[in-house]
Amino acid sequence: MGSGASKEELRTRDVVVIGAGYGGIQAALSLKKAGIPFKIIDPKEYFHHCVGALRASVFPEYANKVAIPLKEAFGTSFVQGKAISLDTENKSLKLEDGQELKYTHCIIAVGSLGPIPCRSTQTSISGLTEEYKNISEEISKARSIMIVGAGAVGVEMAGEIREKYSETKITIVSSQETLVADFTPKFQKNIKSILEDQNIQVCM
Structure with a gap:
């Protein structure tokens, strides 16, 4: 045009x-x-x-x-x-x-x-x-949260929740061995270490 x-x-x-x-x-x-x-x-x-x-x-x-x-x-x-x-x-x-x-x-x-x-x-x-307010209120009431999927969205969501709620139990369930994407072994090691440090459990 x-x-x-x-x-x-x-x-x-x-x-x-x-x-x-x-x-x-x-x-x-x-x-x-x-x-x-x-x-x-x-x-x-x-x-x-x-x-x-x-x-x-x-x-x-x-x-x-x-x-x-x-x-x-x-x-x-x-x-x-x-x-x-x-x-x-x-x-x-x-x-x-x-x-x-x-x-x-x-x-x-x-x-x-x-x-x-x-x-x-x-x-x-x-x-x-x-809508965001309602979602946030539901998250605030939860003692335990399960996130299905360990792609970029799932991992980020877990991180956002953990930043605000230190005591909430967070579990990420994944059907894949890799997190976020098929990045290098070094990346996978680092992201898994970060999640572990944040007390976010990953079930594969």
Whole structure:
């Protein structure tokens, strides 16, 4: 898109970006920088920086660092809504609320789905914050926690919980001999030593 086009020609484009995940956000930022008119559409009012989701589920006050308001970032270029149909012949997009958007180019970046807390279906920041608060409260009540899976997410979750709750019994269950990923023997030795020092049991 835009290859060989002048700045004037680019400004006549009207791009629609469906999805405000990592891919959609990067596309929107590039369009904004290039001065190309666009609309970025997402059911959520925020960009979910899910890299910090595990910490926010243990420390709910961290939620404001993982939910970035899209209206503040993109102003009127952000449209909160759910796309329900795409007419590629007539170059129009219909939203669930009946709104119809015309476009010259369309970028589909709907991302991926996953379980809570790494992904969330909450559409508002207040809803996401409440979700993290509820998860945190359940964790705080637990005397013993079992985490199934010793990949990066499982090990990080164990570490986040241990940082806040020193007395909670934490067990990681894994079907694999390696932790986090198939890294070097030195890495495996170090990570197992760290977990042992933190009194986190690993069952393989």
